[in-house]
Amino acid sequence: MISDWLCRCRPPELTSDVIHVWRLDLEAPEALPGDLTALLTQAESERARAFLSARRRHEFTALRALLRRLLSYYLGGVAANEIELTENRHGKLSVKNAETQFNLSHSGRWGVLCFALGRRVGVDVELKSPGLDLSRLAQRVFSPREIERFESLSAGERKEAFFRAWTRKEAFVKAHGEGISLGLKRFDVTLEPGRVAQLLASRIPGDRSGNWQLADLDFGLEHAAALCVERLPPPLRSIECFEWDGVGDGDGISSFSASH
Numbered sequence: 001m002i003s004d005w006l007c008r009c010r011p012p013e014l015t016s017d018v019i020h021v022w023r024l025d026l027e028a029p030e031a032l033p034g035d036l037t038a039l040l041t042q043a044e045s046e047r048a049r050a051f052l053s054a055r056r057r058h059e060f061t062a063l064r065a066l067l068r069r070l071l072s073y074y075l076g077g078v079a080a081n082e083i084e085l086t087e088n089r090h091g092k093l094s095v096k097n098a099e100t101q102f103n104l105s106h107s108g109r110w111g112v113l114c115f116a117l118g119r120r121v122g123v124d125v126e127l128k129s130p131g132l133d134l135s136r137l138a139q140r141v142f143s144p145r146e147i148e149r150f151e152s153l154s155a156g157e158r159k160e161a162f163f164r165a166w167t168r169k170e171a172f173v174k175a176h177g178e179g180i181s182l183g184l185k186r187f188d189v190t191l192e193p194g195r196v197a198q199l200l201a202s203r204i205p206g207d208r209s210g211n212w213q214l215a216d217l218d219f220g221l222e223h224a225a226a227l228c229v230e231r232l233p234p235p236l237r238s239i240e241c242f243e244w245d246g247v248g249d250g251d252g253i254s255s256f257s258a259s260h
C-alpha cells in the first residue's frame with residue numbers, strides 16, 4: 001500500500017526501477033497556462049481542431065501538451081513539438097527510438113500519464129458514471145471467473161468492484177498495446193474489496209500472470225484508476241505519483257495516493 005505521495009512539477013530522474021505517474025486536473029484551465037498548441041505537432045493541432053466538443057478539444061490538447069512537455073524533460077531537453085511519436089496498429093503511442101515508455105488516459109475530471117524506462121506500462125482512469133447496468137456490462141467484458149466473483153458480492157459492493165476490475169483490465173490491455181482487441185475475457189484480475197490488485201491468470205499465448213504487476217491509483221471517490229507494469233529486471237522499487245499543479249517550471253507541491 002502506498003499513500004499520500006508528495007509531488008512536484010518538474011520530474012526527477014526516471015530510472016529503470018521506478019514508474020512515474022502524473023495526473024492533470026482537466027477542470028483547472030490554469031493548470032497549463034499559455035498556448036498549449038505550441039507544444040503540439042501540426043497533425044495533433046489539426047486533430048484537436050477537429051473535435052466538435054470544446055471540452056474534448058481541451059482534454060486532448062492539455063493532455064498531449066503535458067505529455068510532450070514531460071517527455072521533453074525525460075528525453076533530456078528535446079523540443080516538445082519535435083519529439084517523434086509513433087502509433088502501433090491498435091493506437092498505442094510510443095517515442096520513436098527511445099527506451100522511455102508511456103501511456104495515458106482521461107475520464108471525467110482527470111487526465112493521467114505514466115512513464116517507465118525499458119518496460120511496458122498501461123494506465124486507465126474512469127469516472128464511476130451513475131446509471132450503468134453493471135451486471136450486463138460485466139457479462140460483456142469480464143471473464144467467467146471474474147463474473148463469478150462479481151456476482152458473489154453484495155449489491156452494495158458491486159459498483160466499486162466493477163470499476164476496480166474495469167480499470168485493472170483496461171490498464172492491462174493498454175500495457176500490452178493491443179487495447180480491447182487483446183480479448184477482455186482471456187485474463188482474470190482480482191476485484192473483491194480488500195484484495196490486492198493482481199493479475200490472477202493470463203490465457204494469452206506466450207503470456208503469464210507473473211509477467212505483470214497491477215496497482216490501484218487513488219483518484220478519490222468519483223473515479224477509479226489503475227496502472228499495469230511489465231515485470232522485468234530490475235525489480236520495481238517504487239511508483240512515484242505527481243500532480244501537475246500549474247506553476248510551470250516552479251516547485252509547486254501537491255499530493256495524491258496510490259496503492260498496490
Ligand SMILES: CC(C)(COP(=O)(O)OP(=O)(O)OC[C@H]1O[C@@H](n2cnc3c(N)ncnc32)[C@H](O)[C@@H]1OP(=O)(O)O)[C@@H](O)C(=O)NCCC(=O)NCCS
Nearest residue numbers: 090091092093104105106124141166169174177178179180
Ligand atoms: C482505446 C482503448 C485503449 C482505451 O480507451 P478508453 O478507455 O476509452 O480511453 P482512455 O482515455 O483510457 O485512453 C485513451 C488513450 O489511450 C491510448 N491508446 C489508444 N489505443 C491504445 C492501445 N491499443 N494501447 C494502449 N494505449 C492506447 C491513446 O494514447 C489514447 O489517448 P488519445 O485519446 O489522446 O489518443 C481501448 O482499450 C478501448 O477501446 N476501450 C473501450 C472501453 C471498454 O470497453 N472497456 C472495457 C473495460 S473492462
